[in-house]
Amino acid sequence: MRTERYNAREAERKWQATWDEKELFRTKNEDPRPKYYVLEMFPYPSGRIHMGHVRNYTMGDVVARYKRARGFNVLHPMGWDAFGMPAENAAMANKSHPAKWTYSNIATMRDQLKSMGLSLDWHREIATCDPSYYKHQQRMFVDFLAGGLIDRKTAKVNWDPVDQTVLANEQVIEGRGWRSGALVEQRELTQWFFKISDYAQDLNDALDRLERWPEKVRLMQKNWIGRSEGLSVRFALDKSNAPQGESEIEIYTTRPDTLFGASFIALAPEHPLSKMVAEKNPELNAFIDECRKMGTAQELIDKAEKKGFDTGLRVTHPFDPSWTLPVYVANFILMDYGTGAIFGCPAHDQRDFDFATAYRLPIKTVVCPPDQDPKTYSVGETPYDGDGKLCNSSFLDGLTIDAAKEEVAKRLEKESLNNEPVGTRKINFRLRDWGISRQRYWGCPIPVIHCESCGVVPVPIKDLPVKLPDDVTFDVPGNPLERHATWKHVDCPQCGKAARRETDTMDTFVDSSWYFARFTNPWIEDRPTERAVVDGWLPVNQYIGGIEHAILHLLYSRFFTRAMKKVGHAGVDEPFDGLFTQGMVVHETYRDKEGNWVTPAEIEIYNEGGERHAKLLSNGAPVDIGSIEKMSKSKRNTIDPDDIIGTYGADTARWFMLSDSPPERDVIWTEEGVQGAARFIQRLWRLVGDVSELKPADNAHDAAAEDAVITIRKAAHRAIIRVEEDLERLRFNRCVAHAYELANALQAELAVKKDKQVSPQWISAMQEACEFLIAIIAPMMPHLAEECWTALGHQSMIAEAAWPIADRSLIVENDIVLPIQINGKKRDELTISRQADNSSIEQAVLALESVKAALEGKAPKKIVIVPQRIVNVVV
RNA sequence: GCGGACAUGGCGAAACUGGUAGACGCAAGGGACUUAAAAUCCCUCGGUAGUAAUACUGUGCGGGUUCGAGUCCCGCUGUCCGCACCA
Numbered sequence: 017m018r019t020e021r022y023n024a025r026e027a028e029r030k031w032q033a034t035w036d037e038k039e040l041f042r043t044k045n046e047d048p049r050p051k052y053y054v055l056e057m058f059p060y061p062s063g064r065i066h067m068g069h070v071r072n073y074t075m076g077d078v079v080a081r082y083k084r085a086r087g088f089n090v091l092h093p094m095g096w097d098a099f100g101m102p103a104e105n106a107a108m109a110n111k112s113h114p115a116k117w118t119y120s121n122i123a124t125m126r127d128q129l130k131s132m133g134l135s136l137d138w139h140r141e142i143a144t145c146d147p148s149y150y151k152h153q154q155r156m157f158v159d160f161l162a163g164g165l166i167d168r169k170t171a172k173v174n175w176d177p178v179d180q181t182v183l184a185n186e187q188v189i190e191g192r193g194w195r196s197g198a199l200v201e202q203r204e205l206t207q208w209f210f211k212i213s214d215y216a217q218d219l220n221d222a223l224d225r226l227e228r229w230p231e232k233v234r235l236m237q238k239n240w241i242g243r244s245e246g247l248s249v250r251f252a253l254d255k256s257n258a259p260q261g262e263s264e265i266e267i268y269t270t271r272p273d274t275l276f277g278a279s280f281i282a283l284a285p286e287h288p289l290s291k292m293v294a295e296k297n298p299e300l301n302a303f304i305d306e307c308r309k310m311g312t313a314q315e316l317i318d319k320a321e322k323k324g325f326d327t328g329l330r331v332t333h334p335f336d337p338s339w340t341l342p343v344y345v346a347n348f349i350l351m352d353y354g355t356g357a358i359f360g361c362p363a364h365d366q367r368d369f370d371f372a373t374a375y376r377l378p379i380k381t382v383v384c385p386p387d388q389d390p391k392t393y394s395v396g397e398t399p400y401d402g403d404g405k406l407c408n409s410s411f412l413d414g415l416t417i418d419a420a421k422e423e424v425a426k427r428l429e430k431e432s433l434n435n436e437p438v439g440t441r442k443i444n445f446r447l448r449d450w451g452i453s454r455q456r457y458w459g460c461p462i463p464v465i466h467c468e469s470c471g472v473v474p475v476p477i478k479d480l481p482v483k484l485p486d487d488v489t490f491d492v493p494g495n496p497l498e499r500h501a502t503w504k505h506v507d508c509p510q511c512g513k514a515a516r517r518e519t520d521t522m523d524t525f526v527d528s529s530w531y532f533a534r535f536t537n538p539w540i541e542d543r544p545t546e547r548a549v550v551d552g553w554l555p556v557n558q559y560i561g562g563i564e565h566a567i568l569h570l571l572y573s574r575f576f577t578r579a580m581k582k583v584g585h586a587g588v589d590e591p592f593d594g595l596f597t598q599g600m601v602v603h604e605t606y607r608d609k610e611g612n613w614v615t616p617a618e619i620e621i622y623n624e625g626g627e628r629h630a631k632l633l634s635n636g637a638p639v640d641i642g643s644i645e646k647m648s649k650s651k652r653n654t655i656d657p658d659d660i661i662g663t664y665g666a667d668t669a670r671w672f673m674l675s676d677s678p679p680e681r682d683v684i685w686t687e688e689g690v691q692g693a694a695r696f697i698q699r700l701w702r703l704v705g706d707v708s709e710l711k712p713a714d715n716a717h718d719a720a721a722e723d724a725v726i727t728i729r730k731a732a733h734r735a736i737i738r739v740e741e742d743l744e745r746l747r748f749n750r751c752v753a754h755a756y757e758l759a760n761a762l763q764a765e766l767a768v769k770k771d772k773q774v775s776p777q778w779i780s781a782m783q784e785a786c787e788f789l790i791a792i793i794a795p796m797m798p799h800l801a802e803e804c805w806t807a808l809g810h811q812s813m814i815a816e817a818a819w820p821i822a823d824r825s826l827i828v829e830n831d832i833v834l835p836i837q838i839n840g841k842k843r844d845e846l847t848i849s850r851q852a853d854n855s856s857i858e859q860a861v862l863a864l865e866s867v868k869a870a871l872e873g874k875a876p877k878k879i880v881i882v883p884q885r886i887v888n889v890v891v
Numbered sequence: 892g893c894g895g896a897c898a899u900g901g902c903g904a905a906a907c908u909g910g911u912a913g914a915c916g917c918a919a920g921g922g923a924c925u926u927a928a929a930a931u932c933c934c935u936c937g938g939u940a941g942u943a944a945u946a947c948u949g950u951g952c953g954g955g956u957u958c959g960a961g962u963c964c965c966g967c968u969g970u971c972c973g974c975a976c977c978a
Contacts, residue, residue, distance in 0.1 A: 021930095190975095235895065236973055244977075269978060282978090322976080348976040358978045366892075369977055388919090424944045446977055566973080623919095675916070676903055683904065689915055696916090711961050741907085753905075753915035760915090769934085835911040840959040886910045888960050 019796035022701035024665025025614060028799040031421035032133055035578060040815055041135045041304050045537065045549050052088035053553050054079045055532055057561030057569070058095045061121035061143075062102060067601040067647055067685060068562070070657045072794075074670045075598060075748065077681055078133045081795035084135070085819040091553055093535040094129065094136045096122050096877065098145035099459045099524045101179055101195055102236060107458075108490040116459040118145055119831050128658060132666045133798050135815070140538045144527035145458070149534065151481035152544035153526060154463040158474045159583040160210070160463075167209040168472060172286075172352070173451055175203040180493055181455045181545055182207060184523060185448050186240070186568045194568075208462060208520065209449040212575045216241055216445040218589075219574055228594035230680070233566045240567050242446025247269035247425050249439050251281060251331035258329060259292040265331055265343065268354030268444060272428070274419035276409035277361040277382035279372055281331055281343045282324065284351035286829075293327045293345075300325050300345060307347045322371045323347045325817075334428060334438050335410065340392065346371065354444055356555050362399065369399040382409045383417065390414075454521040457488055457496040459521030467508035467515040476509050477612070482517070492675075495519055528569055529576035532556055533586055544585050551587040558659045558746075559592040566597070596746055599682040603653040606630055617659070621687070642682055655685055667797035668694045674748040674796055697800055700759060704804040706766055707786045715775030724765065725781040729826055731761040732785035735820040739792050748796070755792050783808065791820050837888040838870045846887070854881050861887050884889060 035041065059069055080092040097116075102116035107306035110117070122143060129136070142149050158165045173185040178198035184206065187194040212219075224233045249272065250264045254688035260533040265281055283290045286305040294301040303325040309875070324344040332338035341359070348367055349358060362379040372379055383404045384390040406412040412420045416524045428439025454463065461482040463475035475482055485503045497503060497519040530544070536553040537546040542852035554577075561569075573591050580586040595696035606614040619630045619639050630639040647654045660669045672693040677683040735758040742750040762785055769778070786808060792803035794814045805814040829850060836844040844866040848857060858879055861867055870891055878890040 200930060232895070232972085239894065242977065246978080267978080271978075325960055346976095348978095349953085350977065353977045360978085366976075367978080370976095444977080446974095563972085628918095656931080678904080681903095682908090686903090686917075692917060695930095702931090749904075751917085756915050833911090837959070838909080840910090840957090845911080880910095882910060882959095888910080888958050 022698055022800065022803065024667060024697070024799070026770060027803045028133060028665055028667070031802045032130065033798045037813060039560050041092065041137050042139055043089065043137045047089040048089060049089040051091065051553060052083040053091045053249065053556045054083065054558045055093070055556045057565065058097050058531060059125065059728045060097045060100060061118055061125055063121050063124070065125050065657055067655055068659060070132065070669055071673045071683065072598055072599055073129065073132060073134055074673045075746065077747060078674065078795040079558055080135050081798060081815070085817065087818065089723050091535070092136055093140040094138065095142040095535065097524070098122065098143040099881050101526055104456065104458045104490060111269065113486065114147065131661050134672070140533065140535050142534055142538050147481045147483050150460040152534065153460050154475070154480045154482060155477055155546055156544055156580065156583070156585060157463055158477060159255060160579055161474055163583045165211050165579050165582065167211055167449060168206065169209060170204060172202050172209055173205050174200045176179065176200055182451055182453055184451050186571070202619055205452040207334040207451045209451050211214055211573065212450045213445060213447050215575055215578055216243070216447045218578070219571065222590060228834050230595065230597055233570065233595060233597060236566045237571055240447065240571065242634060244270050244444050246442055246444060247272040247428065247439050248442045249334060249428060250436065251334065252433055254330040254332065259289070260290060262292065265289065265356045265357055267357045267359050268442065269359060271361065271364065272424040272439070273406060273412065273417050274361040274364050274382050275335065276358045276412065276422055277363050277380045278333065278341060279362055279378045279380065279670065280360045281341055282346040282349050282358050282360055283343065284349040284356040285345055285347065286351040287356045290345045292672060293329065293431045303345065322367060322374060324375060331749065334431060352448065353446070363395045366398050366399055380408060382406060403620065408422045412482050452526055454523050455495045455518040457484065459524060460527060462518045462520050462522055464518045465508060465515045466518065467513065469513060470508055473508055475763045479509070525568060525572050529572045530580065531578065532591055547587065553588050554588045555593040558594045558596065560596045560598060563597040598679050599677065600646045602644050602682045603655065603685045605651050607640045607642055608632065608637060613651045616655060622782055660690065664690060664694045667697060667800045671696065671752070671797050673869050675752040676749065677750050681745055696756070697797065700800065700804065703759060703763055704786060704807050707782050708807050708809065710774065710782060712776040712779050725777050726783050728765055728781040731758055733822045733826045736788050736820050737824065737827065751792070751796070755789065758785070758789050758792070762789065788820050790814060791817070832884060836864060836867065836884050837886060837890055838867065840888060845871065857881055857887065861889060
């Protein structure tokens with residue numbers, strides 16, 4: 017009997033070195049086996065890995081190792097999302113260079129990841145801040161520019177006053193910068209934009225085909241893209257006081273059915289017509305100014321009252337030349353949605369209702385709810401936006417909303433104003449173009465040159481990369497590239513005259529929008545991708561990461577892949593075939609009596625009166641146990657993965673990460689849970705030790721042993737089948753349960769046979785079962801699995817072994833146990849042959865004592881027999 | 892305001908298309924081994940009643956469909972998430 021404990025530290029170091037030496041996880045592009053690309057979202061090199069990384073990369077590694085065992089050529093790479101603000105902030109704080117900070121963090125984190133025993137192909141490692149990577153990104157920018165995928169335009173942009181840079185719409189969360197948390201202001205700037213809105217329709221429609229994506233993410237992207245079908249309607253302006261040359265206002269509406277309920281037109285303050293009128297109207301000018309000031313902080317917009325200004329202009333109703341409507345400038349109309357102008361129908365829209373109430377405009381009911389009389393119905397204090405039929409609407413009366421929309425569209429398409437149709441069907445999107453200019457140093461330089469005579473000139477491909485200069489300073493705010501003495505001064509590649517480099521760099525989300533493609537061949541130097549290879553590997557079969565990227569990174573990558581296809585750098589539209597969003601790692605929080613956060617390492621939990629309490633290790637002072645929160649530095653409830661791996665080993669950390677909660681849900685990190693995982697490792701090690709030392713007796717052969725052999729084999733084969741099913745669906749917590757179940761069964765069997773003579777057949781069944789168990793845990797606890805595999809006498813490694821083939825006939829029972837219900841409640845069980853037909857089942861059921869008692873001699877009303885499942889006797 | 896998800900023991904959770912509710916783990920309690928502790932092993936563990944077999948009850952609340960509902964339908968309540976003056 018073995019007594020020594022499993023030494024994780026030693027074994028893990030040993031096996032990691034062996035895998036490395038044999039280059040076991042090096043992936044060859046020319047390998048003929050079917051491909052499988054599994055990818056976890058690459059980390060930002062912030063300093064050290066955290067538990068969220070451990071969870072993410074463990075899940076990916078389980079998939080990679082499992083698919084490898086199933087005979088796939090698996091691509092499982094790792095890299096670094098290495099550009100970004102924190103490096104610049106660190107440079108400012110330490111008077112150092114962002115590159116130094118970044119590369120030193122990468123070195124630390126690479127070592128940490130390696131200590132987890134991940135089966136990664138480190139030969140393909142990339143860092144986005146490396147010129148050998150961003151060179152190709154600049155090449156693609158140039159290609160996109162030529163391909164009409166990029167715009168340079170002046171637009172109102174989101175300005176982050178803390179980070180001193182522009183943010184894309186997606187990067188503004190509740191009016192604040194996604195990184196700094198500062199209230200975002202609006203500024204007019206000339207910027208580079210990727211024309212993602214050209215792909216709005218396709219990005220929207222293709223979501224329906226992403227069947228292996230979470231419904232939630234698809235829905236979030238749909239909402240973000242915000243497709244709406246409507247009608248654009250041109251209202252004729254009353255010529256008497258219209259500005260010179262203006263004769264119409266075009267509005268956009270999704271409710272053309274309510275056109276007879278119109279009571280005003282409202283323009284955005286930035287609308288051209290508003291500006292024209294304001295030129296001659298100082299009061300309106302002041303109003304527009306006021307709106308602009310309001311617009312600088314999102315928070316104020318949310319709370320602002322509906323305010324408007326009557327321009328004095330009037331328009332004619334398209335269905336009634338004698339009916340005119342006033343034109344307002346209103347603070348709640350957005351210039352960049354639709355046409356920047358609306359018609360207001362107060363009876364059936366909350367905002368229009370508020371506005372009409374404030375300015376005493378008519379409120380005319382035109383939709384009548386199904387349960388009301390159209391002759392008498394009228395909206396009261398709240399507008400009605402539900403279903404119903406049209407009323408007070410001339411030829412639309414009695415039509416449903418949909419029919420009325422259709423009728424209005426049909427008629428207005430035929431009407432004409434200034435030789436154009438009055439109404440045009442239009443699909444609108446909420447999605448705006450992706451502004452990628454950032455006024456920062458630590459990013460990919462935008463490869464263009466501004467020349468006074470030639471205009472914007474792309475940097476010739478032979479001159480790429482445009483490298484960041486090393487000699488920069490961070491002592492003052494703003495962009496170091498802008499104030500660098502020489503960097504921006506270059507000659508125009510076209511005319512040779514003195515010109516100026518673009519000093520903006522690209523949004524770091526560009527970097528992560530194509531790294532998955534670069535991984536397929538990261539060595540190629542003259543192009544971003546090798547077409548045959550990238551098309552062979554993409555799409556990524558299984559992508560795993562946090563839900564926080566549901567819109568930003570995942571939407572940008574979907575766009576970028578399409579753009580790459582357009583200019584010939586890839587052949588697919590969708591980068592990720594399967595997406596999995598994992599939950600967070602959360603932990604209890606602790607505070608001392610002064611209310612200061614205390615780390616888990618500083619306290620001790622103890623039990624008193626059946627309740628959990630905590631005290632400080634240093635002086636025994638009591639500590640309050642607080643709510644369970646996402647691990648964060650500010651609440652000091654983090655656990656350092658290094659500490660766990662140092663104390664328990666990587667396998668313990670990996671096992672616990674997978675065991676406690678379903679992977680999409682948050683997992684609560686607890687010391688008890690970790691210890692449970694560590695306990696299981698030792699238990700498994702003892703079990704394997706016991707099995708490896710079994711010796712057969714010469715004459716041990718009895719009937720009971722035969723039964724035992726079947727029981728053992730059934731348990732083992734059933735476990736394999738279940739784990740296969742669950743791994744395919746990433747239900748790791750269930751896989752863990754199956755492993756426990758099999759281990760429990762084997763341990764119980766060993767205990768029964770302890771000190772008894774055992775047959776060779778029994779021993780080989782135990783050995784097979786043990787090997788199956790090791791195969792099951794191998795993707796999750798690879799080091800322990802190797803050690804056990806060796807202990808069972810194998811010369812090769814389990815990491816190279818094929819997945820066991822389960823014998824499905826073994827788990828088909830001859831006799832089945834049918835639960836017997838009486839009136840839907842379980843009352844008894846019946847063991848009967850699998851082949852038994854319904855009439856023999858019925859006979860056997862009626863013969864049961866419990867059923868006889870329930871029937872009291874009467875005949876049953878009904879007997880429901882569900883084959884192989886259940887019997888229900890209705891009395 | 893709009894859209895979505897979720898709700899099961901002391902806790903994390905299982906329950907495939909409606910078919911034995913609570914697998915597996917954690918915690919707790921009892922016992923064995925030990926001079927003792929740790930480790931390990933065995934037993935109990937939704938609630939109520941009972942020594943027990945057992946009975947009744949039980950998946951947020953109220954209804955419904957069904958031979959049968961944690962699962963499906965309708966209506967509530969609560970929690971979490973996303974979007975938010977989008978016409």
